[in-house]
Amino acid sequence: MEHLTAETFDQNARAALADTQLRGALKNLAVTFGERRQAAIATVENWEDLRERARSIKDETLAHLDKYLTDFADNAEKAGAQIHWARDGREACAIVLELLKERDATKIVKSKSMATEEIHLNAALEKTGIDPVETDLGEWIIQLAGETPSHIVVPAIHKTKGQIADLFVEKVGIEKSDDVDVLTKTARRILRTRFAEAEVGISGVNFGVAETGTILILENEGNIRLTTSLPKTHIALMGIEKVVPRFTDLDVFLKLLPRSGTGQRLTTYQSLITGTKRNATDEGPAEVHIILMDNGRSRMLAHPTTRQSLACIRCGACLNACPVYQQIGGHAYGSVYPGPIGAVITPQLVGIGKTKQLPFASSLCGACREVCPVKIDIPELLLHLRAEIAEGVTETSTHKFSEKLAFGFYSFAWSRPEFYKLGTKISRLLQKFVAKDGKIGKTSGFLAKLAPPLGAWTAWRDAPTVAPKSFREIWKSDLENK
């Protein structure tokens, strides 16, 4: 990905803010998906229990990821799938290219997959003269426009139907119409010809079941079913964190994901695919290849705070709920994964040095944590990453220590509101202690040590956020209360 500097993020954010059409679309998204989600979660009695359960399944899986991944690969292989391993995006792209080359395949259909976006698979294929066709309506629109997705569930949320109509006039030569049905039928008609000729279908995976080797893919349009059943070869790209232990664990996730993402009780289609077809005359592809990709994921296992990033089921609820995303949209984040989850996983995937601004692109209001179906504590993660950044950019060890300490307890206090009061008491004690120790000087000295992260924070306060309480305000009132 491109280097996301303070300037580019700032420019992106300001451009987005000036774009009233975009902000209208984002408002519509927040309200529509917010309401649908509320209505959908009201249809289960035990929503909170389901969230706890889902998280504990994910925690169990991640704590023994080597075991579950081995089981998944063995069982999928037993059922006839071919398993490939990719350490990073480059290797994953190379595996896909190799598979296409061996089959002399150039006609490729793709269904929406964040993992393939993450590794820029289309660009890698295009370099070799292969033009894969995105078949999800939203993805197809942005592919025609030469853009990138701005939302993980509704990729073309930033485009109006007028813009899409113009695009279709230009790229597929239809009469201009901004009737959504006409536009949709156009996509159906054109993409059907692509499906009919496709040699290979490429998809993502929502869940992989260790116990059976099954992959589950959810969708509403039907293009994933076509992608995974018409072409002779199906290639599925799957992050190593997508495993769940048991087949019946899918119950919990199938209740959480559609409700959180689009506010549906179930998406229109679920495809549960176990290996390859058992008789040559059966429907479906002759070969199924599953590429298991790390690409920075295993690194996240190294600490319980970062590990929770791997519990994400990519529902998009945190984007819809985020006051920052609602104002600036997905492109401002300058990365494949936008919104709160993007702000925490992008720095971990591509390296924190390239994406220092992302963990600061949040008001820490906690809305993301509230809606997350797998209870990922995104504010805690943001603070963890900020602490890492502070550690990296500061020279002396005393600086490093005090910042880490300050962030550490702040992170703890923020992530556990019930401990906040306790935290403030500790902070006063800590200040006295530090002052007495004399190394750092008077109390003001301790606060001065906070300048770099606080400085970064305050610098970002002019980003369009609507935090109910700012870090600065809390610090101020804390000092006044002394």
Next chain:
Amino acid sequence: MNNSEAKSAIFASIRQNLAASLPFDAAHHAHHAPKDSTFTTPVLPELSTENLIENFRKNLESVGGNFSIVYDESEAAEILLMMIGEKKARKIAVSDSPLVEKIVGFLKMDAEFIENASADRLFECDLGITGAQWAIAETGTLVLESESERHRLASLVPPVHVCILEAGQIRQTLGEILELVQQSLSRTITFITGASRTSDIELTLAIGVHGPGELIVILIDKTEEAEN
């Protein structure tokens, strides 16, 4: 491409990073441990077939599906005949379900019924007929297993999908169904809830984007006198 090398490297990294996390795990767990003990699957009352049918109908209709109930196969054939007439369907893709075969056998009409159609021919069909192995009442979902029926394309490619279901195939919950389908684990299990849809353009709902725009379920209830 050396796959075993990549595999070992990934597993080494997983194990190494998990080991590095150990010193932090206990403290974190104390604050963040999921309260798993609170989880209980709500116990549902045993529902009568009538209740199951009613729940299924309600939830199917809430996602835009069309529902008819009949007493037997010949009545199902009558309804089917009407629908085919109404849709002016000329080419009809059918799955290899014995139930579908039997019902289609009752039909006296000049439409063309195509079993096991090639992709090209499927794209010309204006209606598809399948059975289903199960249905989920709480979501209005049809469940099709590839080991029992060649279902994938007839239920997906034509603009109208008619599914013939029997009352005994309905269960209330998704959880029950997952347990059932796991037993014989077909190569492909497909869940279908309503018609193909998208909200990708300005979040406006559009039906029939890649799959059928219409889903019709004909339920055969031989268990008791179905009211009509």
